[in-house]
Amino acid sequence: MYRFALRPWWIVSHLFVLALVVTFVGLGLWQLDRLDERRDRNAELAARIDQPEVALAELVPEGDAAVSEDQVEDRRVTATGTYRPDEAVLVRGRSLRDSPGSWVLVPLELADGRVVAVNRGWIRNDGRYSAVPEEYAAVPAGEVTVTGLTHPSQERGTLGATDPTGTELTSLARVDLDRLDEQVDGELLPVWVQLTQPEAGAPDPSPEPLDPPVVDDEGPHLSYAFQWFTFAAIALGGYPLILRRVARERGRGGPDDAVGLDEPDPHDRPAPGDPRLDAPVEP
Missing domain, CATH: 1.10.287 (Helix Hairpins)
Structure with a gap:
């Protein structure tokens, strides 16, 4: 069969x-x-x-310009310093809960004079903002202590956008610390801090801190x-x-x-009335 x-x-x-x-x-x-x-x-x-949780100054000691990703990725730190709101920039294309938005990145000057970029959180941005909007530009006054997670600089992928050089930008395609260092005074640390909770005395409204x-x-x-x-x-x-x-x-x-298609069916037998029965037989 x-x-x-x-x-x-x-x-x-x-x-x-x-x-x-x-x-x-x-x-x-x-x-x-x-x-x-x-x-x-x-x-x-x-x-x-x-x-x-460690102090940022201990995780990245002064004079240590090179850090490994394993050393700084997702480490819980605290840092104390003073914000520089005039040097704040947006990081474009950062959605949250399926809503379009941006991150607000603000340099924080530490007590030793070094500077760390702090991601204060997310704001809704459907493309109308190319710089930090006025309502989110306010920061806690004076010295402030921030708590968050550290990350290394983000790098451009194969098809990622490129930020131009030689000019001061109000928004970046990613947290590119080398590019940000071009327009921030002082020594910028090779890590950035993502806030996990609002600072004490944070103005209202403030960017929404990202979830861990x-x-x-x-x-x-x-x-x-x-x-x-x-x-x-x-x-x-x-x-x-x-x-x-x-x-x-x-x-x-x-x-x-x-x-x-080219083989006869061995089970095919003409029944009475089949035209093949009346076909003339070739000599």
Whole structure:
């Protein structure tokens, strides 16, 4: 009953289904690898955030111009200094809860004279603002202590926007500390601080501080892996059923998909009234 499955067209079909199954399984395993990577990153992030809060001056000692990303990424710090609102800039294209907006980046002059860029938080911006709007330009007066997470300078990706040089900008495409250093007086630290809570005496309105990173979000990788494995199971289980149906139809004398266009169907017998019975026989 299943000899038809050895015909060339069916062999191509078998190979195609096999390739689909291998691809689906491979994609499922790839998603599981991505899940393991995500879990490892979450564990590393949780370990960094759980470290004791330190003073920024201790994390980046004076005279230490080079710091590694592992040293400063997502470290909880405090810093005391005085804001420089005249040097504040927007960081464009930063959405929050699916709403368009920007970050407000303000330099903070520390007691040792060095300067650190502080991300005071998010404001709604649908494109109308190319500089920090007046209502969000006010900062706490005098000396202020900020609490937040440190991050290294952000770098441009392959297709990211480029900020021009040689002019003073009121907005940046990213927290590019090298570019910001061109227009900030003093020694700018190679890290920036993301506020996790408003400063004492913060004016109203103030930018909304960003939420700390989520350490238990594993993303959609597990569900994607389940979907790919499900597709593979459907192909493995469904294809034999198709072969069985075709074999049963052949056994009942039904349509035979296995017969090629250039091959007669051995089961095809003309019935009475078939025009082929009246066709003249060639000598």
